[in-house]
Amino acid sequence: MIEMKYEPPKAEAYCDLRRVAGMSEKSVAAARKGLGNACFDVTLYDNVKLIGMGRLIGDGGTAFQIIDIAVDPEYQGQGYGKKIMTEIMNYLNQIAEAGTYVSLIADYPADQLYKQFGFEATEPEAGGMYRRYT
Structure with a gap:
């Protein structure tokens, strides 16, 4: 049975899920610093295995x-990404004020998931930018 929790994952599990989901890797040290600082977390577990976040x-x-939307490839295509986004949007709908700006970086084809929740591409008016430290 899949269990949903509203707490950050352990740093090692977070790094492992990012890796298997094909996302950029993060160091365990960075994960330990950052994971406790989110406004809201959603994690999915199959027994003790982190399968989504x-x-x-x-x-x-x-x-x-919105960051770190990831589902283990063994569990993809079963609606877990949508469940995670639904929980995040429910939280936002409760706390957002007029003028609140919510952004995300969408990998393709995950942008199709985010469109279901009302997100739009910023182009051509604006484009996302990033800098990664190595």
Whole structure:
């Protein structure tokens, strides 16, 4: 049975899930620093195995970013990504104020999932940018 929790995952499990889901890798040290600082966490477990996650970070009022939406490939295609997003959106719908800005970076074809929740591409008016430390 799949269990949903509203707490950050353990750093090692977080790093492992990012890796198997094909996301950029994070160090365990960085994960330990950052995981406790999200505004909202959703984690899915099959027994003790972390199989899905999503996080919401931000300032709590004016700006939020949805990050780390990941589902283990063995569990993809079963609606778990949508469940994670639904929980995050339910939380946002309770706390967002007029003018709150929520952003995310969508890998393709995951952008189709986010469109179901009302997200739109920023192009051509704006484009996302990033810098990664190695």
